[in-house]
Amino acid sequence: MDFAAEMSRHAARVEAGIERLLPSGETRPARLHAAMRYAMQAGGKRLRPVLVLAAAELFPSAAEERADPLAAAVAIECLHTYSLIHDDLPCMDNDDLRRGRPTAHRAFDEATALLAGDALLTHAFALLATGYAAQPALSQALVAVLADAAGSRRLIGGQMEDLLAEKKTDATREELEFIHLNKTAAMIEAALVLGAHCGDATKHEIDLLTQAGRNLGLAFQITDDVLDATADSATLGKTAGKDAKAGKTTFVRLHGLEDSRRLAIEHTDAAIADLRKLPGEAPFLVALAENMGRRSK
16 A cells, blocks of 8 residues: 555545535635635645545445545535634634645635634535435434534534633643543544445444544644644744743643653554554554654654
């Protein structure tokens, strides 16, 4: 298995899906749709939609029953991008750089960025409703997975707890884990589970992917915290060192650099152990987990 080639194949499919499944930049009101496309077409790792596509391929089903996972992949990228647009706003992290270029509120304006994020959030669920209309049970399952991961108890709840923990000197490890199990890991879990639903996965296989996504998400976030403390802005594609400057509760702040690196490896190994129990031992997902969890070495 050529990991780089497989990654490029999945990413190219995601880019084509974004181009096809988003309203054109000329759709009225053009400024809003241009801002949506600006944020969505800025590149990035495309981790979450790639996970959807790769997970779906693990579970081949009869041709007449197989659901194309592309709409689900674009939906989760819409939702992820909305969260980044809002996260960067002056009322939140107030960042100027995202995916190597000006954030949406810098490239357009704050109100347009806010509305573009709102529109991408809504569009994510429209894609799941319309893209799988011929399979209503599947559509309902996909909407439920994404809504749970993105709601007030998970993604948005994690963001709220993250804001509350800023400059908090007595934040606990339990509080930190809650933030990132929900702010980061929930969407990685959801990506794998969306793909599994589009394939023909059993409940046991979905449970394995859920647990793998939980560990993969924590490894990803811990590594991001390490890189924020050690890498430069050009490498990251976003402003480096902002977490420490903002007094954020991070794994590096609570555990230190070396223990954070160790934790990232432990969570990566746990994710890989579950992935290897899946059909064919999931070689692409295992390689992706290795790549994600060891970026700071």
